[in-house]
Amino acid sequence: MTLYSKINKILFIVILLITALNCFGSQNQRTKTDSIIYYVEKNKPLKAISFARKESESSLLNKNYNHYCDVMIRKSEIFRNINDYENALNTLYEALAIAEKNNLKSKQCLIYRGIGNLNGLTFEFTKAKKYLHKALKIAKTLNDNDLLSKANQGLLRIHYETGSDSVDYYLKKIAYYSSKSNDLYERFKNYSNFSKIYLDKGNPDGKKYLDSAYIFAKKIGRKDNIANTLNDLGVYYMNILKDNKKALEAFFQVLKLYPNSENSKILSVSYSNISYAYEQMGDYKKALEYNNKYYDLFSEISSGRLNAARQEIETKYQIKKIEDEFKEKQSLIEERQARNQKLLLLFASIFILAGFIFYFYYQNLLLKQKNKIKDLDNDLQYKIISATLDGQDQERNKISGILHDHVSAILSSVGLHLSAFESSLTKEQIEDLKKTRSLLKDAHDKVRDLSHELVPPLLVKLGLQYALKDLCENNSNSLLSFEFHSTLAREKRFHPDFENRIYFIVSELLNNIIKHSEATNAKLSIEELGDKLHITIEDNGKGFNTNNINKSNGFGLTQIRARVNNMNGKMKIKSEPNKGTIINITVDE
Template sequence: MKRIFYMLLLISAAASAQKKTIDSLNNRLKGKLDDTTRIELSLKLAKVYRDTLPDKGMQLMYQTVALASKTNHKDLLVDAYVQIAEAFEDQAIADSLLKYTKKAIDLATTLKDNQNLGRAHNLNGNSYLQARKFDLAQKEYLTALKFYESIKNPLPKGNLMVNFGYLFQQMGNVEKAHEYYDGALKIFKEINNQKAIAQVYNNLGILYGENNQLKKSEAYFNESTKIREHLNNNNQLAYSYLNLGGINVLLKNYDKGRLYNDKALKLFVLLKNNQGIASCYTNSGQIEQETGNYKKSVEAYNQALLLATKIKDMENMENALVSISNTYEKMGDFKTAYRYDNELIKLKDTIYNKGMSKQIAELETKYKTEKKTQEIALLNKQGTIQKLQIKNRNVTIGVVAAALLITVCFGLLFYNRYRLKQAAILQAEVIKQQDIASKSIIDAEERERKRIAGDLHDGVGQLFSAVKMNLGSLLEHVEIKEPTYSQLAEKTMLMVDESCREVRSIAHQMMPNALLKAGLGSAVKDFINKIDSHKLKITVETTGLGERLDNNTEAVLYRVIQECVNNVIKHAGATRLDIQLTREDNEVSVTIEDNGKGFDSAQRDKFEGIGLKNISTRITYLKGTVDISSAPGKGTLVAIYVPLTIS
């Protein structure tokens, strides 16, 4: 039976995302606090945000890391590293997870912080288990257990037993898995940890489901879901809904399966968990296949395959390829089914090669044994020579045929690899050309801004200055007796003066001196200071921008911030706007948040205009990302992340 159940590996306990808790922590953080208290409260608030506003939680964690590093709070810094790794686990981003667990392990080793060493190694084990590297996962779990044995808190040890149980379950050792789950359940009931109890019930549901005891599996999933709904933990609840959807598919309750699968998908999208989203698409594909909607089934499986490939989720990739092949076979399209079978063979390359080597060894052993038998028979019975030669020939033919078959298989694999390599080279060249085109457009825009700014300042600006001087000199030497003409002359003088200021203002906006001389932070503050604060109150906070960034990076980020602020002024109807610029390690993050009327950010095609496309194009040029989160009546949050190139 193909796996359709999924579990969330236990790590450290996360706080429930209740509005009351968020408001309380935010209010405390607004007060005057020492650095230690501020860092501790920020870490608590980041945990709460992980289940509701993951982007905001991640931003807060990065800020906390910067403050802890600056104030040399190493004990809190290692905890922040582990929290960031946990957040990347929620999003199934293995590379970033391993990056921050390494930072945590290095620092925790010097501090002899056994609890965080256990947490970090446990997270590594989870990542390797997801990639089906069972030996590495087991090694990391055993290392985590060594550190957990030295602390008194039984919860981490219980969590680790759950992970061991799932490891043995993946390896096919059901008895050993059940043993570890029972041990973990005993610990959790003794300390009355409902969240952990729900996790064990979830895993037992998976275990019984994989052994075809479907009703018992559904009962355990229901018990787990009830507890998680009460705890209001979106991250774990999403997996419970996903598993209930999967078990109902096996029970052929397709409407009920769709209901739970849709609930899970909404939560995974909210949490930005690509692994969970891919799993939902896999379940959707199976529901559509079972009900005869083959076209929709293939579409869902392909979405699952795309996401699983992006995050290197081997299990979902394997499930999707098998399912797509089966669906095309049911549709009678055997050519396409065969193509996806070949893709599956590539995915299982290591296992396949191992199996082929074993087969060759077996054939060689049979050949040698048969040959020796022939030699003995030849000595004992000369009359059986012809018979032995025939056997020898048959064995040889068998070996040659097997070798030829293996050679053909390897040839197909190498051809597919070559084809994929050429496609990757072509894609890389396309991306390179797109980057060159984007750079040329942005460079041309900046040059044109400089030219226009120079023309305005040195050309039109100088002409207006000369007009103002000549007009002033004329009015000094000409006596105007009529009051009406005298007033007209004064108004004309004021208009010329206002025109001079307007030309200078436009020239400075197109190429601000502050950006050229003092850098991004100063340029943004200078730009904001020119906006009427009575209509829109704007705050700007900068962190880590003591050193100048690359000229292109500063120019692009300044234009993007300028575009965002102008959008708020034109469309949002906001009274408050908060801008944060943070540089941490080798990346820059910008958040722009207003309290305006907002919009439905899920319907991107209805609000994506030229301004937003310009922002996206510029940030893509810097290899960064732009995330926009908004809802009607709840304001808008724009989060920008840009990696910095190390020279």
Template sequence: MNPPIVSLSYVNCRNAVKLSFLLVLLVIFTSCGSRDTSGNSVDMKNVQKTVPNENLFNEIHKLIYENPAEARAKAFQILDSLDKNDQVSRIRLLKHAGSSYVFETNYSEAIKYYNEALSIAEETGLYIEVANINNNLGVISNEIGNYKTAYIHFIEALKNYDLAKNQDKKTGTYNNIGLVYYHLKNYTKALDYFDKALDSTVQPKDTILIASILNNIALCYSSDDKPDLALKFIDRSIKISEKINNQYGLCISHQLMGSIYLKLNQTEKAFDAFSVSIDIAREKEWSYQLAVSRLGNAKVLLDMNKAEEAFKVAYEVLDMAKAQNSLVLKSDAHEALSDIFEKVGDFRNSMLQYREYTKTQEEIINQTVIHQVYDVELTHLNQLNKMQQMELEKKKLIISKKNSLLFFLSLVFILLLFGIWLAYLNHRHRQKVKFQTTIIELTEKKSNAALEAEIQERKRIGEELHDSLGYLLSLAGLHASVLYKRKDIAEEKRKELLESLMKSIEDAFDEVRNISHNLAPSLLSERGLKGALKNITDRVNQSTKLSMSFDTFGLEENLDNLIENTLFRTIQEIVNNTIKHADASKLFLQITQGNNEITLMAEDNGKGFNFDEIKKHSSYGLSHMKSRIENLNGTMFIDSNQNRGTIISILIPLQ
């Protein structure tokens, strides 16, 4: 089996991590505001007696690179003796404490101190510090893979830089957002933000940051398989770093250059690039970057078939990783050793190293999750603190409002009493006027009521003449028409029709007499609604022209007189209209009485009519039917179309 080609995924991942740590350093640089300094040395014994000056902050800042724990101890010592009113110095020292934990990859503690500094900065309205700290928190979130939170922090930083009217600092934030998109493998979007960071209109003064951005652009092009462009931007970064003696930038640039040459199988150039990075890191005592560069060299040695030297370097890096307690370095060292063992054919040890690599990766993932959870927890606690502060301010505001409200209510109460007294006087006057007006209106209403009663009575008599006499005369006309047109009718049938005709005429006389005495219909008063309906049905059925039938369900004898009279008149109108206009051969009626309503349904098989046309030309009979029903709060529905008959549904409430 041929020796496998060494995977470059390690190199690319390592580059991303290295540049992220570079960004942390840059943020720390840009987060330190410049002040006037006096003196060249600081006596730590006199710290308790003096306010921290810029030299002291610079000393702590420098120590963060070389010895994070010692830098943190000095920051805490100053914090203990710091004047409570010196909030700016407190913020800067808390930031240094957080940054020292970042260099030790202890992100939980870093987040804790950054958030404490952020709370003070927000309370005091220091927009520039709020922006700087959000930048640092975004870097940590980006490093632990919480890209959404990182993006939110960076956007918050941009907003506060705008509030602070500091456009130069936005350059670093654009660079950081570009790194978020780089980690998400959206290289196009990442390059857009890197280009925005280099925009000439911003004119950034921080050349260290420019070198970092150029390295990041090179990283994107390298990951996007465009090594020529990547090397071009690395050369630009190196020139800037050499000009300003930016040793850290040079170290990172040569690491990245070595990775690209290794990817291109140009091992000699890769070895030279990593060697330069190693020399810089060793001279500056940057143990982490030294380990990264040496591990890159181990990869180069492996490609040059110098397995023994590669083994030696990889094991030394593993020892350095354990000494630094760096899981990332430890993981990368185990992966490199696994690749080396595999290439020399020792698959058993290769598998053992790969297991260690996998185990370390799981620890990194677990720590990442813990950091993300801790970040969420701290954010939640900060929100709770803000809510508590807002609640206290709200209570103070409520108390102030209550005092104002009490004064206002007292004033309103006095004015209200005065207003009530005026209203009472006005009410008495209006009552007197209203009483006189009521007497006049009652007199007018009595006159109008008498006139209205006369009009309504005439209207009622007219309606009853139409409904009652019209029906009886229509029935008589029906019988007379049959007698006149049918000459072949049997004598017995003729006699029966004549008797029915005479009976209709007699009933018409009786109805006229009843109307004249303002009485209910005679047929209804004698037999009730059901009996009256049967009488009507029998009379209609005596003619061969129309067959009529009916059903009743739950109909009671003691039905309300007004409802009973209304239903009877309605039935008469329906029968009258069917005989006169429907040309129907069958008519069916159904009356159903429930607990709360009574329903009348009538259906014929006549020629029907267009209801819209009838409404336009107004029907005297139908309008009176509807008027009677609505006077009892009832409803009437008519369903009719030409050549398919007519259905009339009436519902009257009983209560």
């Protein structure tokens, strides 16, 4: 399989997934007067979720269950767009309960399909198939062509991504049901997907579907659809027919569609393809010119400002949830206080003698309420710290991905372009080129090392216990020895987010031992009891007074405790001066 066919396959999976998840409801229901869609288009997810919450509550109150399910499906899409898959699934399950209770079959079908697609996003392919088959069963009962097409699309994506032999079967099913649909966009989407699959398999019928997709794209009149299809046509001419001139005509048509460069993503694809076509034709000057244009757009798309803005929205959303929860609890306490005050005043006016008793009771109640508010405030601070650290983890993962998948690839591309000019250089220039290559290699190595520091590759590939064992071995030396013991099965894996959080919690605790304990021996043990993971870290260092933990952040234990609490876990510290330290952590898996 060629490089471009692999790229086309990846692009197909991404496009098919996005279009599937963005089409839970009927396209006819999405009008410009819909405030949820309005806020989504304005990139205001917080307002969209707030509006959806009010709309769903109103629909339940008025017993408009069909509209309730539509709103909840759209609300799930908003959570999915900000990568909050847990809330996206929970929202769909809430809607499913109402749909099943009121026997809303078409809504059940759409909800099952949404749950299946979300499970596919998290690589839970068995669950994904289970729910998509449920959706397909209901669609067959209703004999609804649109629902049948949508359910089969979800199954097509799962089978295509897992390399199943059933891809052709689902392609035929989708072709049959979509041919009866009057939805032009649905037909365009299917033809576009068919072309990618057939061309990836080397089937010449792919060109026929690609031409059909282009015809429907022009009928719909959406520039993005036309541009994406033209890019696909150009790749077909360039890689299959080896007709680079005809490919360039298609790519330049895309550039004409966006004279003001208003779609950076599509234009970056076109610039990259144009650069490659010119390179194949031997015109390296133009190839470099368009490669530079591609690099400029790619840098704009991948800039830190975009990541920072996205992270800020996600962090604000998490903190806002915590603050709302705190305000709600505080309001309940204030209501109780007001009610108790009225009762005390009433009894005091009737029973003077009893008033003294109630006075002391009232003071005691106030003290308890103040302690509750103080506890809530402490809990809020822990959650804010945890939300901030989670945001840092997400940012670390995003930066690592950009460094590994994009920046490293760009540096490699620069090296290839330098090679293209070597034959036309003088000896002195060749020496300078060698120095440039050496500097480029150093940059590439530093980018790779930084990516590994942000997210250890061993943690991603082999799992938590292998990464922790490697961490102990790397930190051991002649002055300090780290022992590692695990009773977990060798192949045991946890959810990636869970493994990531546990790894950095343990890493921070080991750093504390190295920096502050003056120990010569330390031991890390992990074991699984029931559905809980137990972690024990002990050292023979100088220890410390545990009563001073909350008075200083020097050891970072406050932040670590916040993270453990946010994972519904417990952390116990046993230490005395000159007697070492033992830390026990228990978390739900």
